[in-house]
Amino acid sequence: MRIGYLLLLFVIATAALPAAASETPLKKVSLALLWSPQAQFAGYYVALDKGIYAKHGMELKILAGGPGHSPVQTLNNGTADFAILWLTTALQQRAAGIKLVNVAQLVQKSSMMLISRKSSGIKTVADMNGRKVGLWGGDLSIPPRALFARHGIKVLEVPQSHTVNLFLRGGIDVTSAMWYNEYHTILNSGVDQEELNVVSLSEQGMNFPEDGIYTLEKTLRNNPSLAEAFAAASLEGWRYAFAHPDEALDIITKRMREAQLPSNRIHQKWMLNRMRDLIMPANSPATPGLLTEQDYRAVGSALQRGGLIRNYPDYATFTGRHRAGEK
Amino acid sequence: MPGKSSIVIKLVLVITLCSTLIFAVALGYNYYSSRSILEKELESNARNLSLSLVNRVETELSVVSRVTEGVARALETGRYSEKELHTLIRTTVEKNPEIFGSGVAFEPYAFSKTSRLYAPYYYRENGKIAFTRLDTSYLYVPYLLWDWYQSPRELGRLEWSEPYFDDGGGNLAMSTCSVPFYGETDGVRHLKGIVATDITLDSLTKLVSSVKILKTGYAALLSRNGMVLAHPLKDAVMNESFFSIAEARNDPSLRELGKKMVAGETGFIRYNSLVGVRSWMYYAPIRSTGWTLAVLFPEAELLENINRLSLIMGVIGFAGVLLLTAAVVYIARSITKPLRSLAEATHVMASGNFDLELPVVRSNDEVGVLAQDFQVMKESLKEYIKNLTETTAAKERIQSELQVAADIQASLLPRQFPAFPERSEFDIFASMDPAKEIGGDFYDFFFIDDDNFCFLIADVAGKGVPAALYMMVAKTLLKSEAQRLGEPDQILAYVNKTLAIDNDSCMFATVFCAILEISTGTVRFANAGHNPPLVMDSQGVRYLALKSGFVLGPMADTVYETERLIMQPGDTLFLYTDGVTEATNLTDDLFGEPKLLNALQDGPRQESDQMIHAIRDEVTRHANGAPQSDDVTMVAITYRGTVV
Numbered sequence: 001m002r003i004g005y006l007l008l009l010f011v012i013a014t015a016a017l018p019a020a021a022s023e024t025p026l027k028k029v030s031l032a033l034l035w036s037p038q039a040q041f042a043g044y045y046v047a048l049d050k051g052i053y054a055k056h057g058m059e060l061k062i063l064a065g066g067p068g069h070s071p072v073q074t075l076n077n078g079t080a081d082f083a084i085l086w087l088t089t090a091l092q093q094r095a096a097g098i099k100l101v102n103v104a105q106l107v108q109k110s111s112m113m114l115i116s117r118k119s120s121g122i123k124t125v126a127d128m129n130g131r132k133v134g135l136w137g138g139d140l141s142i143p144p145r146a147l148f149a150r151h152g153i154k155v156l157e158v159p160q161s162h163t164v165n166l167f168l169r170g171g172i173d174v175t176s177a178m179w180y181n182e183y184h185t186i187l188n189s190g191v192d193q194e195e196l197n198v199v200s201l202s203e204q205g206m207n208f209p210e211d212g213i214y215t216l217e218k219t220l221r222n223n224p225s226l227a228e229a230f231a232a233a234s235l236e237g238w239r240y241a242f243a244h245p246d247e248a249l250d251i252i253t254k255r256m257r258e259a260q261l262p263s264n265r266i267h268q269k270w271m272l273n274r275m276r277d278l279i280m281p282a283n284s285p286a287t288p289g290l291l292t293e294q295d296y297r298a299v300g301s302a303l304q305r306g307g308l309i310r311n312y313p314d315y316a317t318f319t320g321r322h323r324a325g326e327k
Numbered sequence: 328m329p330g331k332s333s334i335v336i337k338l339v340l341v342i343t344l345c346s347t348l349i350f351a352v353a354l355g356y357n358y359y360s361s362r363s364i365l366e367k368e369l370e371s372n373a374r375n376l377s378l379s380l381v382n383r384v385e386t387e388l389s390v391v392s393r394v395t396e397g398v399a400r401a402l403e404t405g406r407y408s409e410k411e412l413h414t415l416i417r418t419t420v421e422k423n424p425e426i427f428g429s430g431v432a433f434e435p436y437a438f439s440k441t442s443r444l445y446a447p448y449y450y451r452e453n454g455k456i457a458f459t460r461l462d463t464s465y466l467y468v469p470y471l472l473w474d475w476y477q478s479p480r481e482l483g484r485l486e487w488s489e490p491y492f493d494d495g496g497g498n499l500a501m502s503t504c505s506v507p508f509y510g511e512t513d514g515v516r517h518l519k520g521i522v523a524t525d526i527t528l529d530s531l532t533k534l535v536s537s538v539k540i541l542k543t544g545y546a547a548l549l550s551r552n553g554m555v556l557a558h559p560l561k562d563a564v565m566n567e568s569f570f571s572i573a574e575a576r577n578d579p580s581l582r583e584l585g586k587k588m589v590a591g592e593t594g595f596i597r598y599n600s601l602v603g604v605r606s607w608m609y610y611a612p613i614r615s616t617g618w619t620l621a622v623l624f625p626e627a628e629l630l631e632n633i634n635r636l637s638l639i640m641g642v643i644g645f646a647g648v649l650l651l652t653a654a655v656v657y658i659a660r661s662i663t664k665p666l667r668s669l670a671e672a673t674h675v676m677a678s679g680n681f682d683l684e685l686p687v688v689r690s691n692d693e694v695g696v697l698a699q700d701f702q703v704m705k706e707s708l709k710e711y712i713k714n715l716t717e718t719t720a721a722k723e724r725i726q727s728e729l730q731v732a733a734d735i736q737a738s739l740l741p742r743q744f745p746a747f748p749e750r751s752e753f754d755i756f757a758s759m760d761p762a763k764e765i766g767g768d769f770y771d772f773f774f775i776d777d778d779n780f781c782f783l784i785a786d787v788a789g790k791g792v793p794a795a796l797y798m799m800v801a802k803t804l805l806k807s808e809a810q811r812l813g814e815p816d817q818i819l820a821y822v823n824k825t826l827a828i829d830n831d832s833c834m835f836a837t838v839f840c841a842i843l844e845i846s847t848g849t850v851r852f853a854n855a856g857h858n859p860p861l862v863m864d865s866q867g868v869r870y871l872a873l874k875s876g877f878v879l880g881p882m883a884d885t886v887y888e889t890e891r892l893i894m895q896p897g898d899t900l901f902l903y904t905d906g907v908t909e910a911t912n913l914t915d916d917l918f919g920e921p922k923l924l925n926a927l928q929d930g931p932r933q934e935s936d937q938m939i940h941a942i943r944d945e946v947t948r949h950a951n952g953a954p955q956s957d958d959v960t961m962v963a964i965t966y967r968g969t970v971v
Contacts, residue, residue, distance in 0.1 A: 067468050161473060171477060171480075171481030171482050172481060189553060189554075189570065190569075190585055266567075266571045
């Protein structure tokens with residue numbers, strides 16, 4: 001609670017910032033996203049579009065994301081000041097030596113799912129033993145692999161692209177899916193909810209918080225208030241997006257069109273609604289934007305147990321909270 | 328005017344409503360049956376159109392499938408150098424205009440032990456055949472992860488990919504037909520790679536979109552995932568799936584429809600198209616790709632002709648009904664107009680005016696007949712009333728003449744009372760109340776000489792003029808003969824003889840004739856069939872016992888006898904005709920002789936006029952308003968005795 005209170009102080013402090021900031025030129029900031037424009041990042045696009053970052057004294061540039069773009073690399077090589085990363089990714093990269101700091105934790109729980117058709121006879125994780133399971137490459141395969149390891153089963157891993165067509169055609173028995181994205185794509189390819197067997201990782205004790213805002217330790221050290229302002233502006237953007245979903249969808253659609261991506265408004269609406277469920281879960285004591293120490297330790301120890309990392313920094317270091325304490 | 332409204336309005340209402348109803352039913356049935364005929368035809372048209380379109384698409388696709396399959400089999404059976412492989416791929420693209428591009432993608436190290444990935448790809452660019460290597464042109468996602476590679480690889484069979492934007496390959500929206508090919512090492516069959524052949528989505532959607540259906544109808548193409556591939560909603564193409572549209576519109580039925588489509592079903596349904604037009608849709612699967620082709624016929628356009636026809640028929644029908652209504656009004660008026668004037672004439676006639684002119688009706692129909700009959704009836708009534716008037720006038724004249732006769736008759740009877748005020752020896756009073764008309768009763772009294780006073784009462788049988796004339800004769804005879812003969816029997820005998828001569832009509836009269844000798848009080852009397860008089864003396868009241876005698880008239884030789892009665896002073900003789908005793912009341916009860924006796928006993932006896940008035944009152948009371956058929960005649964004579 002103490003930390004939440006402090007964060008609140010930050011928000012108040014940064015909200016008072018613009019008056020002073022308006023005098024000074026806007027600070028140029030860049031953000032690397034996990035993927036190409038979609039409602040998963042509605043908060044940042046909305047905050048940019050509505051001038052919320054400018055209000056907080058920043059001139060934000062959102063870098064192109066998507067296939068071929070690694071936000072960690074972009075962050076590490078200094079192209080981006082901030083990046084959206086999964087907690088698991090960030091822990092791994094930190095273990096690999098990149099000094100990442102969690103500025104804000106947006107997605108509070110895992111939205112990852114393993115989906116199979118009921119007709120395949122797969123009901124539980126154990127049933128997946130020996131079956132073809134589509135797994136995304138890179139860090140996104142960490143949670144399901146950890147799950148399989150915990151259940152002691154071996155699956156036939158099939159690399160999964162960014163479509164679910166292989167699953168829809170029957171090329172694989174189980175597909176990885178995000179609740180806010182692929183799950184809905186499957187539904188809107190004419191497969192009913194009742195025909196599917198869905199294993200949510202969050203319900204399997206693999207509740208790994210996902211999207212968070214990260215920066216490098218040195219960036220934080222050089223300009224601590226910038227990170228605070230960025231986190232506050234981003235959260236404000238999300239709040240605005242959730243309060244004005246139609247406007248947010250307009251902004252997202254515009255971005256998707258610019259990126260020449262297929263834009264499906266109802267799909268983006270679904271995604272935005274799920275993001276609200278993930279960022280501001282109902283009936284949850286969690287403070288939006290805050291990585292709890294409990295979640296952090298759970299993920300850290302799970303990765304350690306799974307042999308994915310050797311060790312992980314303490315909570316205060318990882319979140320840069322020791323600075324708050326110094327203040 | 329209620330009479331006016333009833334017939335005309337009833338006719339107009341009933342006929343107009345009935346004809347409108349009949350017409351509406353006929354029109355409705357016509358519309359309905361034309362429509363169902365049209366729908367049947369439409370279904371077969373739609374099916375033919377869809378299937379021919381499906382066939383055209385299938386033909387294009389099957390060429391591509393066959394070629395791809397051919398390349399795969401060729402790669403399995405023969406050993407190809409890199410150059411030969413390139414020639415094979417290049418030729419495949421060159422020879423088949425349907426094909427946009429073709430490539431062979433190898434499994435890691437399957438082509439060469441030294442390089443991991445190898446995927447030569449030939450495609451069309453600006454009318455020429457261009458070349459690239461997919462293992463290097465795909466910047467971010469290696470070809471191993473693309474659907475077109477993964478699906479046939481995992482499924483081990485020919486697969487048509489979900490249409491996609493080939494970013495890095497052809498850089499176009501396309502669908503790829505991919506076939507796995509295998510090799511054998513030490514008798515073990517293993518996958519060597521995938522032969523992929525692309526067609527641009529454009530070529531297919533142009534084919535589909537080029538189909539013109541009516542004015543605004545269209546053909547649409549959906550992918551296996553329900554993705555919109557060709558549709559007039561350009562924004563939806565490659566962006567929306569049928570299911571996302573269903574979700575956006577919150578329409579579960581649309582989702583169900585989409586499921587049927589992607590399941591490869593065929594159907595002909597009526598539904599609101601995605602562009603919001605009520606349409607008929609025929610959908611059929613394109614088997615090779617699992618896509619769905621739908622052909623939409625806007626209902627409004629289909630029904631345009633029927634609707635126009637129905638509208639024209641409706642207008643004609645409406646005009647017809649109007650015309651019919653006008654005709655009905657005209658005919659109803661032509662019927663009711665003479666009826667109405669007849670009714671008005673009848674109203675005048677009912678008040679008794681038969682002289683008005685009846686309206687002329689020229690038609691020969693029932694109304695004409697009615698008017699003619701009415702005319703005849705009017706004439707007949709007029710004639711009848713004229714006759715009636717004349718008859719009544721004649722009757723009234725006779726009546727008045729009879730009245731005069733009755734007056735004359737009455738005037739013949741002595742009516743001055745007291746009749747002889749200078750004679751105190753007796754007192755006489757008489758009255759005659761004639762019945763309906765002149766009758767035959769009469770009375771008379773007169774002096775024969777100074778001492779003998781004759782009085783009589785008579786009743787001529789019959790009524791009316793004959794009786795009156797007979798009475799005149801009888802009265803005249805009786806008076807003259809009495810004065811000449813002086814004795815009652817002789818008087819009656821002589822008068823009888825005279826009356827009996829030439830009495831062809833057999834008339835007769837009853838007479839009581841008496842002569843009072845005033846000096847002595849002796850009454851000599853003779854009776855010719857008349858009611859016996861009553862005597863009131865000191866001993867009371869009684870009927871006089873006398874010989875009845877035979878009536879005057881029928882027999883010439885009848886003999887009468889004179890009888891005598893001595894009256895003491897104060898005695899009274901009461902004479903009457905049968906009009907008194909046979910007076911009837913409403914229930915036909917007679918007054919009767921005993922009642923007359925009682926009435927005389929109880930009544931006043933001093934004055935003869937009072938006595939008669941009392942009896943008359945009694946009779947009147949008895950009759951109680953009932954009309955009397957006979958004259959009521961009474962004579963009372965009271966002897967006072969001689970004055971000393």
